[in-house]
Amino acid sequence: GENVEQHPSTLSVQEGDSAVIKCTYSDSASNYFPWYKQELGKGPQLIIDIRSNVGEKKDQRIAVTLNKTAKHFSLHITETQPEDSAVYFCAGTMNTGFQKLVFGTGTRLLVSP
Amino acid sequence: DTGVSQNPRHKITKRGQNVTFRCDPISEHNRLYWYRQTLGQGPEFLTYFQNEAQLEKSRLLSDRFSAERPKGSFSTLEIQRTEQGDSAMYLCASSLDSAINGYTFGSGTRLTVV
Numbered sequence: 001g002e003n004v005e006q007h008p009s010t011l012s013v014q015e016g017d018s019a020v021i022k023c024t025y026s027d028s029a030s031n032y033f034p035w036y037k038q039e040l041g042k043g044p045q046l047i048i049d050i051r052s053n054v055g056e057k058k059d060q061r062i063a064v065t066l067n068k069t070a071k072h073f074s075l076h077i078t079e080t081q082p083e084d085s086a087v088y089f090c091a092g093t094m095n096t097g098f099q100k101l102v103f104g105t106g107t108r109l110l111v112s113p
Numbered sequence: 114d115t116g117v118s119q120n121p122r123h124k125i126t127k128r129g130q131n132v133t134f135r136c137d138p139i140s141e142h143n144r145l146y147w148y149r150q151t152l153g154q155g156p157e158f159l160t161y162f163q164n165e166a167q168l169e170k171s172r173l174l175s176d177r178f179s180a181e182r183p184k185g186s187f188s189t190l191e192i193q194r195t196e197q198g199d200s201a202m203y204l205c206a207s208s209l210d211s212a213i214n215g216y217t218f219g220s221g222t223r224l225t226v227v
Contacts, residue, residue: 006155034215043117043204043218044156089155099144099208100169101216103155 002027004092006104021107023090024072030092033073038087080111117219125225133191134222138207150202195226
């Protein structure tokens with residue numbers, strides 16, 4: 001089955017800096033890769049996703065890149081703000097009729113003012 | 114309808130007791146998922162419903178766990194004879210029945226078994 005690895009486990013940046021979180025996946029059949037942000041006491045919130053027929057997707061300060069050959073994808077956050085502090089999870093899945101997401105272990109991002 | 118609703122938010126129970134959690138998905142979403150999240154880990158898939166039919170169950174879902182979705186609306190997850198290892202956040206999510214859509218998660222039910 002699919003296995004998703006994520007790193008780093010923690011990331012500390014200064015406000016205004018960029019942050020990059022990387023994930024690798026094992027199953028070459030996986031074709032959908034969402035990123036979730038989870039704040040304390042809340043459920044994961046979808047922030048951006050990418051499909052395997054696209055190499056890059058951007059939404060304001062957030063971008064995701066996908067390298068299918070290397071089986072890795074990354075989340076890029078520019079001009080970080082303190083409210084970006086949270087745990088971020090990557091996930092992968094195959095479009096097999098339903099989405100069984102396989103999540104990474106999470107990255108705790110701390111943005112210091 | 115502003116999102117996926119889960120109740121209760123917190124549950125403390127003694128080992129051996131039964132517990133039941135409820136999930137109300139976004140009204141037009143016909144897919145419903147249950148995940149479990151332990152401290153410091155990502156969510157792990159438990160089970161999936163399309164309308165009222167339970168179509169997939171993880172090996173994590175032992176015989177003590179049962180989930181239902183009567184009439185394809187809300188869902189319940191019951192854990193019988195709880196064990197300390199069942200302590201976790203139980204997350205419900207829903208999505209539309211189309212090619213690929215992102216999930217919308219609820220805020221979860223945090224279970225503590227003492």
